[in-house]
Structure formats: structure tokens, C-alpha cells
Amino acid sequence: MQDDPRPRLAGIGDEAAADLTGQLAAVRRLGWRSIELRTVDGVPLADLDEPGRRRTARQLRAAELDVVCLASRIGNWARPITAPFEDDLRELDVLAEQCRELGSRYVRIMSYPNDGLPEPEWGARARERVAKLAERAAEHDVVLLHENCAGWAATDADRALRLLAEVPSLRLLFDTGNGVEHGYHAPDLLRPLIGHVAHVHVKDATGSPGAVMYVPPGEGGSRVADCLRLLLNSGYEGAYSLEPHLVARPHDGVRADETAADRFVDAGRALERLLGRLRAPYTAAAAPGRA
Template structure:
């Protein structure tokens, strides 16, 4: 039995660069939160403090809150020094403070060669990031992006357990798991559920990795939603459709395709008796 509505959010910049339009489309889908990756075409870690204040004013005027800072931290080579991403995390922390967000999404580094060869370097950087987040009172959400160290369930689990910090948790992305050949619910859910604080909503086909609306691919979203419901999940579900384009630092859908994605996920929730707000 669901006790509280799940909190619907979405990547505003998948709709349009303009935060006003981002809010309008999200609110039309029933969301009261936005996940901020960029605004006015500027990445969240590059926005000036004045721009952050302006963005906060736009969101406040629309009655919208921020579910997470969708930073690009960790979407770089593991060969870069630790200080490189700590500096960007500091900017993401400022954004979180100005926008009133608890969560900052991160990744676990691109690399060449075997993952075992870079494990120590990845863990060194992830521990440093988590320590900085603990000091700032924010929580880092590791997203299982393809081609980073933590792109498979076993390596995500290794990261979370090895860093062992309350400031490092899991952002679940079913489509990304599908794109590395993983059946998300059957092969990842049980091992990662104890650390799962946030859900990125997109789906994909195992055959070729094509991203499709929620419930239309091999991401096992109905099974996952049902299990989350039964486990008492009460967190965010954030639409990240990638239906028109995907690129290194994000994706784009446009207002119409974003609406398609939102309505598809609403049907998955309704079929499982889950209410969102």
C-alpha cells in the first residue's frame, strides 16, 4: 500500500532551454519539481551565482522546487586529477544551496582498458567527492551511465559499498542498464535497492539500445515500479526521456516528445496503483 505520493520531476532542459517553458510543460504533466542540468543553454556548474538567483526566482514564481542538481561531475576521464572534479562539485554545491536541492547527480569516470585497472583511481575520486558532499550536507546520486566505471550492477554495488558514505547513493536508470546488456529488474534491482534513493525514468530496447517511452522497452519498468511500491519507496521519479537526441552531457526531447514520455510513465504508474505529485 502506497503511503505517500511519489515526487514527479523531470530534466527541464530536455524540454527547452527556457526555464519558464520547462516549468509549464512539467506542471502540465502534474510535476511540482524540476531536475536542473542546464538553464538558458548553460550547464548547471557553469551558471553564475547571479544566474542561479535568477533561476531560483523563476522557479519560485512558478511554484516549482528542485529535485536534484544534474551535474556532469564524473563524466570525464579518470586520468584527470582529483581536484578537477572537486572544483566542479564545489560549484554544484553552490547551485544546490541557492536552488534548495538536497541531491547532486554524479558519474564514476570514463576510462581506457580494463575496469579493474582503474578501480583504485575511481574509488580515490569517489571517496573525495563523497567526503566533500558530507561536509556540505548534500547527497551525491551515482547514475549508472554506460561506458563509465559504474555502468554494471556489480560495479555500482562495489562503488557504493567501498566508499561507504551516507553521502553517496544510487540513482536508478533502467535504460542505461539496458544499453550495457543488463536486464534491470532481474539482474540489478535486488542488489541495489538498499542504496536506491532516486529514479531516472527512461526505457530502452536490448536489441539496439534505442531509447523509447517508459514501459515500451526492456527496462522492466512495471516490475521495478511494483517492487518499489511494495518496498515503501517515497522518493523522486525524474523523467529523462532522450527521445529526440542524446549526447555526451545529456539529451533532448522537446515539449511534444517530453509529453509523450510523461504520459507513458503516468500509465505505468497508474497500472501499478502508484500516485505521483
């Protein structure tokens, strides 16, 4: 366990508001010191013009919030294995520069959904692309985080471990709520991969693939508590980044509305309560006078 008794909590800002001012305000309402960035005013970070990038950096410095990760579109549901690879290389170059400006080292990627290729060819192409991206990232001194969402290595631990073996600089971003949508039990996927996890997204859901409803952390069927307990037992010291999907769901084209900030804050409080309950045995054992 880390010396600071408080877990590092963050949130993906565009889940609370489209504009950066609203995103920062929602995180501050929670009293958190970190944010994860994906879009500003509905524009993906890599597509911001120069004035937009400067304005974003200036607002973040003024808010004194750490940026834990930049969430890219590289290899995601909108960019299958047959999509132009140049788009991903270009996005990585832009985000790496933003990482330098914002003091962050992590860029979220996925591993390319299939587009009609035989599985062996799909896997070979996906691993080759991720390896090239990781080489490029190392040149920029940033670290790629592969999420268990879309792509060749997204939902299968053996594939993820093979990808990690072939791309040693890669780390994992584990999302507690993706299992319901993609048809697997999150703790079962997390268990063999836990030593490679460097960043965590927290969401919860009910339903089944194609019929998912998102709910505050701890209220659904994603077994969020089991995932968090595994992480705590493993000594995980990274951030827990809230991505509740209660209002904003970028993969469905749904942006934050006027209710999003309040629901984001409510989900954040639910995450705090859940982590507090799970951490209680650790904090009690560490209290003065206890063995």
C-alpha cells in the same frame, strides 16, 4: 508505502526545452511539482555565470517547483578516470552552493569510464575519487547519487556494493533505461541494490548497445514496469524523474527542439499511466473498509 497516495513525479527539464521557461512550462503542463536540473540554455548548471544562477533561482521560486536533484558531469562519459580531478571538485563546490540556493540536497555523479588503465588500477582510482568527492559533499551538506550509467561501478552490482561499502554516505540513482544501451537487464541490476536507491530516472528503450531507440515508458524493452514494481514492493519513497531521451540526448549532443515539450509531456502521461496500473493493488488494499 508512503502516506501520500501520489508518487513524487519530476522531470529533467532540459529534456523538454533548452530554456528554463520552457522547462518549467512543460513540468507545469503535467501538473507535477518537482523538477530536476541539468542545463539551462544549453549551459551546464556549474558553468552558469552569477546572473544566470540568480535568474535560475528566481524563476524556480516563482514557479514554486521543488528541485529534486542537480545532474552533474562528475565522473561521466566525458570525464574518464584520467581526466583532471580538479574539474570535478570545482563542479561539486559550485553545485553545492546551488543546492543551498535551490533547496536541494542531491547531486548526480558517475564513477569514471576507464581510459586504458588495468582494471584494478581503474577501480582503485575511481573509488578513491568518489570517496574524496563524498567527503567534500558532506562538508557542504549535500548527498552524492551514483548513477548506473558510465564508470567503474555503473553496470556491476558487486562493484556498486563495494563502492557503497567504502563510501557509506553515497546513495544510488537508478535509471530504468540504461540497461539496453549498456548491455544488462535493469531489474537484475536493481534487485541487489534496491535498498540503497534514493532517486530514480525513468526512460525506456529498444535495440542493443550502439543501436538504441528511446520510446515512452512502458513501450520498450527496458522492463521499466518490472523495475517500478520492485521499487514499489521495496517501499521506495523517493522521486521518479522522467528522462525520456525522445528528443534531447545530451550524451549525443542533441538538444531539445520545438517538438520536445510535447513529447516530454506525452512520456510523462505514459509514466503516470504505468505507475497508476502498478500501484492499483496497493491503493485498493489501502481503501477504507479493506483489511
